[in-house]
Amino acid sequence: MNIRSAKDSKSNILNAALKAFSEHGYSGANMRMIANNANMSVGGIYLYFRNKEDLCLTLLKERLDELSEKMERAVEGVNNPAEAIGKVIKINLEYARKHREIILAQNRDKGFAFGIDVKKKFFRKQRKLVEKIIKEGVRTGDFFECNVAEVTKIVIAVLRGFVLSILLEPDGFFSVKGCCEFALRGLLRSV
Amino acid sequence: MNIRSAKDSKSNILNAALKAFSEHGYSGANMRMIANNANMSVGGIYLYFRNKEDLCLTLLKERLDELSEKMERAVEGVNNPAEAIGKVIKINLEYARKHREIILAQNRDKGFAFGIDVKKKFFRKQRKLVEKIIKEGVRTGDFFECNVAEVTKIVIAVLRGFVLSILLEPDGFFSVKGCCEFALRGLLRSV
Amino acid sequence: MNIRSAKDSKSNILNAALKAFSEHGYSGANMRMIANNANMSVGGIYLYFRNKEDLCLTLLKERLDELSEKMERAVEGVNNPAEAIGKVIKINLEYARKHREIILAQNRDKGFAFGIDVKKKFFRKQRKLVEKIIKEGVRTGDFFECNVAEVTKIVIAVLRGFVLSILLEPDGFFSVKGCCEFALRGLLRSV
Amino acid sequence: MNIRSAKDSKSNILNAALKAFSEHGYSGANMRMIANNANMSVGGIYLYFRNKEDLCLTLLKERLDELSEKMERAVEGVNNPAEAIGKVIKINLEYARKHREIILAQNRDKGFAFGIDVKKKFFRKQRKLVEKIIKEGVRTGDFFECNVAEVTKIVIAVLRGFVLSILLEPDGFFSVKGCCEFALRGLLRSV
DNA sequence: GATGAATGAGGGTTCATTCAT
DNA sequence: AATGAATGAACCCTCATTCAT
Numbered sequence: 182m183n184i185r186s187a188k189d190s191k192s193n194i195l196n197a198a199l200k201a202f203s204e205h206g207y208s209g210a211n212m213r214m215i216a217n218n219a220n221m222s223v224g225g226i227y228l229y230f231r232n233k234e235d236l237c238l239t240l241l242k243e244r245l246d247e248l249s250e251k252m253e254r255a256v257e258g259v260n261n262p263a264e265a266i267g268k269v270i271k272i273n274l275e276y277a278r279k280h281r282e283i284i285l286a287q288n289r290d291k292g293f294a295f296g297i298d299v300k301k302k303f304f305r306k307q308r309k310l311v312e313k314i315i316k317e318g319v320r321t322g323d324f325f326e327c328n329v330a331e332v333t334k335i336v337i338a339v340l341r342g343f344v345l346s347i348l349l350e351p352d353g354f355f356s357v358k359g360c361c362e363f364a365l366r367g368l369l370r371s372v
Numbered sequence: 373m374n375i376r377s378a379k380d381s382k383s384n385i386l387n388a389a390l391k392a393f394s395e396h397g398y399s400g401a402n403m404r405m406i407a408n409n410a411n412m413s414v415g416g417i418y419l420y421f422r423n424k425e426d427l428c429l430t431l432l433k434e435r436l437d438e439l440s441e442k443m444e445r446a447v448e449g450v451n452n453p454a455e456a457i458g459k460v461i462k463i464n465l466e467y468a469r470k471h472r473e474i475i476l477a478q479n480r481d482k483g484f485a486f487g488i489d490v491k492k493k494f495f496r497k498q499r500k501l502v503e504k505i506i507k508e509g510v511r512t513g514d515f516f517e518c519n520v521a522e523v524t525k526i527v528i529a530v531l532r533g534f535v536l537s538i539l540l541e542p543d544g545f546f547s548v549k550g551c552c553e554f555a556l557r558g559l560l561r562s563v
Numbered sequence: 564m565n566i567r568s569a570k571d572s573k574s575n576i577l578n579a580a581l582k583a584f585s586e587h588g589y590s591g592a593n594m595r596m597i598a599n600n601a602n603m604s605v606g607g608i609y610l611y612f613r614n615k616e617d618l619c620l621t622l623l624k625e626r627l628d629e630l631s632e633k634m635e636r637a638v639e640g641v642n643n644p645a646e647a648i649g650k651v652i653k654i655n656l657e658y659a660r661k662h663r664e665i666i667l668a669q670n671r672d673k674g675f676a677f678g679i680d681v682k683k684k685f686f687r688k689q690r691k692l693v694e695k696i697i698k699e700g701v702r703t704g705d706f707f708e709c710n711v712a713e714v715t716k717i718v719i720a721v722l723r724g725f726v727l728s729i730l731l732e733p734d735g736f737f738s739v740k741g742c743c744e745f746a747l748r749g750l751l752r753s754v
Numbered sequence: 755m756n757i758r759s760a761k762d763s764k765s766n767i768l769n770a771a772l773k774a775f776s777e778h779g780y781s782g783a784n785m786r787m788i789a790n791n792a793n794m795s796v797g798g799i800y801l802y803f804r805n806k807e808d809l810c811l812t813l814l815k816e817r818l819d820e821l822s823e824k825m826e827r828a829v830e831g832v833n834n835p836a837e838a839i840g841k842v843i844k845i846n847l848e849y850a851r852k853h854r855e856i857i858l859a860q861n862r863d864k865g866f867a868f869g870i871d872v873k874k875k876f877f878r879k880q881r882k883l884v885e886k887i888i889k890e891g892v893r894t895g896d897f898f899e900c901n902v903a904e905v906t907k908i909v910i911a912v913l914r915g916f917v918l919s920i921l922l923e924p925d926g927f928f929s930v931k932g933c934c935e936f937a938l939r940g941l942l943r944s945v
Numbered sequence: 946g947a948t949g950a951a952t953g954a955g956g957g958t959t960c961a962t963t964c965a966t
Numbered sequence: 967a968a969t970g971a972a973t974g975a976a977c978c979c980t981c982a983t984t985c986a987t
Contacts, residue, residue, distance in 0.1 A: 182451045187946090204483075208399055213980060223950040223986075233982065266559065268395035285485075294397070294476070304540075315559075324559045334537065334546055341540075342533020346525065349495075349532075355525055363526045368457065368506070368515045381971080405959060413973045415959075424957065572967090588867075590781055593960060615961065639983045652850065667867075686922075716919065716928055717936045720964080723922075724915020731877075731914075737907060745908050749936040763950080785978060795952045806978070832970075 191229045195217045195243070198236050203282035207237060207295070241296045244283060245303040248276050252310060263317030269311060269362040270340060274357050277344040281351055304337075311336055339364055382420045385410045388433070389427050394473035398428060398486070432487045435474060437495040439467050443501060452507030460502060461531060465548050468535040473540055493520040495528075501525055532554055571642040573611045574578050576601045580618050581730070585664035589677070615671055623678045626665060627703060634692060644700030648750065649691060649743045652722060659726040685718075693718055697750070706750045714750070721746055749752050767792045768816070776855035779808055780868070786795030814869045818876040820938050821836075821849050824850060825883060836942060840934040842884060843913060847930050850917040854924055855920045884909055888941070897941045906943070910938055 182332045195219030201210035212233060230236040254270040277284065312333040318324035343360050346353070388409030392401035399545040407414045421427040468475065478561060503524040509515035533552050537544070579600030581591035598605045598614070612618040628753060637650040659666065694715040700706030725742050770791030774783035789796045802904060803809040828841040851858065885906040891897030891930050919926070 190946090201383075212983080213981080215468065216949090223982090224949065225947055227983070228946070263559070272409065293545035296548070299385060315553065318559065325557075328550070331545060331547065331550050332559075334544060334553065335534075335550055336430070336559070338533040338537035338546075338551070339530045339554070341536045342529040342531065343526075345532045345536055354522060355529070356522065359522050359526055362525065363530070365558045366516075367556045368509065368523075368527070377969085399956090402955080404955095414957090415974065416972050417970065418958070594962080595960080598970090605961090607968055607972065609962070610967070620901070625817035671906065682922075687800045703973090710932070712931050713929065716926060717916075717932055720915040720919035720928070720933075721936070722915065723918050724911040725908075725916055727914050735907060737911075738904065741901075741904050741908055742911075744911070745905070745940040749939040760950085784976080796978090797953065798951055800979070801950065854979095 187229070190221075190225075194221065194226055194229055194236070195240055196223075198229055199240060199283060202237065202240070203285075206285075230233050238296050238299060240283070242299045244280060245299060249273070249303055249306050251276065252307065256310065256314065260325050262314050262321060265310075265314045266318075266336070266364065269314070270343065270364060271357050273340055273344055274347060274355075274360065277347040278351070282347055285348055308333055308337055311340075337362065374552050375478055375511050377432065378420070381412075381416070385412065385417055385427070385432055388412075390431060390474060393428060393431070394476070429487050429490060431462045431474070435471060436490060440464070440494055443498065447501065447505065453505050453512060454556055456505045457502075457509075457527070457555065460505070461534065461552050461555060462548050464467055464531055465538060465546075465551065468538040469542070472539055476539055499524060499528060502531075527555065569739065572603075572607075573747055576608055576611055576618070577622055578604065579603075581665060584619065584622070588667075595735045596626075606735070620678045620681060624681045627664060627681060630654070630684055631688050632660070634725050638692065643704070644696050645747055645750070648693075648700075648747060651696070652725065652743050652746060653739050655722055656729060656737075656742065658714075658731040660733070663730055667730055669710055671676065673685070690715055690719055700750065718746065718750070721749075743748060758846075760802070763794075766807070767794065767799055767802055768813060772795075772813060772856060774826050775813070776858075780806075781920055811872060813856070815852060815872045815912075816872060821845070822879050822926050824849065825880065829883065829887065835887050835894060835896050836938055838887045839909070839938065839941065841888070843916065843932050843937060845926075846913055846932065847920060850920040851924070854921055858921055881906060881910060884913075888933060891941065892941055909937065910939070913942075917936070 193335045194215065198210070198215045199216050204210070205214070208339055212223050212226060213238070217225055217228070226236070232242060252272050255272050256265045259265045260273060314322060315327075315333055315336065316329050319326060319329060343355075347355060350355065383407065389401070389406045391409050392406045395401070396405070403414050404416060406427070407417055410417070417427070421430065442505050443460055443463050447456045448460060450456045471513060503520060504520075506515060506524055506527065507520050510517060534546075536544060576597065580592070580597045582600050586592070589597070590698050597618070597701070608618070612621065617739060631673055634651055634654050635637075637654050638647045641647045641650060662748045694711060695719065697706060697709075697715055698711050701708060701711060729737060756903070767788065771783070771788045774788045775792050777783070778787070778853070785796050785799060786811070787801055803812065810817060814821075823840055828845050829838045830885050832838045832841060884903060888897060888906055888909065889902050892899060892902060916928075
């Protein structure tokens with residue numbers, strides 16, 4: 182209707198798609214719905230995106246890039262490794278809570294395999310970040326001596342678990358502080 | 373071809389569906405595929421299952437019931453709380469590795485919302501089991517004093533994270549021992 | 564289950580089919596339903612009837628034969644033509660009210676064309692009966708001089724209209740007496 | 755092929771459906787047939803009609819609205835009640851002869867219950883029209899004193915009977931004049 | 946750039962009928 | 967005579983994608 186720039190149109194469609202996917206999941210949402218949300222014609226979407234999958238993938242990429250950047254900015258200049266781990270956990274939990282619907286939509290109907298490349302790229306970045314922190318923690322003596330590669334994987338696994346639990350039970354009591362403490366100390370009173 | 377008992381037919385279909393869902397996801401698999409895998413006609417499936425969803429749900433329920441039972445049997449008679457937590461982690465990790473395809477299939481295309489009741493029932497059982505162990509650990513003094521309810525949730529979140537990571541990166545190095553140690557001790561050298 | 568004679572089985576199935584067709588119409592009723600109603604297997608039905616249509620046709624034939632016979636018996640020995648016409652109307656209206664569900668079922672989903680031969684045979688008999696009465700009425704002078712063939716058709720049409728109206732609006736006020744009076748004024752020389 | 759206006763497409767589909775339903779009845783006709791008749795794709799039909807039933811119902815409504823209007827226009831300005839009844843009969847008989855196939859199709863496979871609301875609306879209109887004429891006839895003294903409500907029902911039943919008979923035996927000799935005379939003898943005080 | 950009518954393959958599901966037992 | 971599991975064609979309907987305008 183309006184004279185829009187290509188960039189505007191694209192982000193307009195992305196917002197419309199976001200809404201549709203959030204509400205109905207990937208295959209529950211159809212192109213007509215998205216077009217309606219975007220105040221556009223169905224055909225119009227195909228001027229900006231190759232197909233439905235491309236549209237969803239773009240959405241996913243945007244989100245993960247944003248999260249990546251947030252994490253990196255959050256630990257920039259933080260010297261205390263424990264604090265850095267805490268920040269990473271905090272950012273991830275906040276992000277999960279904020280974008281719950283979207284993350285679920287991207288996994289509903291398509292599952293983990295969907296957009297695997299984009300996800301892998303994100304995971305790689307995330308792992309590097311955490312690994313750096315742990316390495317530093319071991320170097321400073323704050324953290325246990327350990328197989329850094331494995332512990333990194335474990336920490337990321339734990340992080341994922343926190344995120345997943347927030348997605349599954351959004352209303353459950355689940356404090357960032359509790360998660361951080363746990364990740365840093367575990368269950369046992371004495372070692 | 374129609375010489376099978378009803379029970380045979382049912383499990384025959386379930387296996388065929390498992391294969392189809394594992395390879396193509398829930399909506400990628402179609403009833404014709406499943407019928408072919410089962411060396412049956414399409415209509416035959418509907419003698420044993422109300423519809424596609426029912427078929428997949430049955431598969432899910434079977435799996436989760438089995439896992440539930442395994443966990444319960446594993447901690448039976450174990451008095452050391454740390455050991456019990458270790459067993460729970462071990463069972464879950466082994467299970468994830470063994471049934472990776474199936475679990476993914478049930479979440480691909482349909483996502484977490486699918487079979488939510490069956491899943492909730494499982495989660496409830498799992499939480500009760502873990503809570504009991506932690507309570508006991510706190511009572512015996514093996515574990516920190518803590519908000520048992522919250523820590524239970526966190527431990528389960530961690531558990532989920534381990535499982536999720538195995539699903540996402542099946543070939544990654546990821547030892548049960550490492551996970552257990554981490555869950556029990558965390559990262560920090562001293563508190 | 565029981566040892567039944569072939570005749571028993573047949574009528575047992577017919578009753579079961581009648582119930583099913585009455586409740587769900589021709590295509591709404593399925594063979595499994597009928598088999599259940601008859602406490603039989605699906606395959607069993609095919610020992611007695613060639614197929615679903617044959618089953619329904621047999622039902623139709625039974626009903627129409629019964630009605631035919633009732634009409635014939637009713638006018639037997641009645642000498643007054645007006646009274647005879649009244650009897651015919653009465654029998655038909657009563658029959659429509661009594662077997663409403665069945666008649667509707669036979670026309671629901673299949674319509675007038677269904678069982679056309681059986682119906683035609685019935686219509687022929689009915690027409691002959693009415694024609695005979697009218698001819699007699701004209702001969703005795705009770706009825707107007709008229710084109711007997713056409714008036715017969717008209718009287719039958721009127722009769723059908725009464726029946727149809729009862730089928731369409733079973734609860735509507737619609738007296739046999741009113742119908743007879745109306746129809747006879749069309750026939751009687753003097754009132 | 756896609757150069758038609760929406761209105762053209764709709765009526766194009768309606769014609770195609772009419773042909774299909776007339777030839778094969780409601781459930782005998784399938785969407786693919788209709789699409790072929792309309793030189794369209796199956797999906798195209800669903801742009802204009804919610805489903806098969808909606809398509810058939812629209813057809814039915816169109817027909818009955820047309821007949822309703824015809825009847826009303828026919829008696830407009832006619833002062834003689836007997837003549838008015840004659841016109842109503844004439845219009846209905848002509849209509850039945852002209853649209854025989856269509857009317858049959860709408861009742862074949864689905865029966866009277868199909869589109870019951872649309873039909874009821876038509877019947878209501880028809881009854882009001884006839885009732886008004888009879889009331890007027892009684893007032894002017896042309897018609898017998900009578901229970902107007904009941905006689906209206908009877909006249910409509912008779913009318914239905916004429917229509918039904920034309921549907922059942924289209925080639926039968928069945929004059930409008932004969933029908934009117936017969937029906938009017940039931941109503942007129944003097945012949 | 947933008948439209949939206951049109952496509953048509955493919956989906957899940959039903960059910961009259963068959964046949965090995 | 968009787969069973970009921972099995973068949974498979976056919977049904978209605980959906981929707982990502984295309985293309986004439």
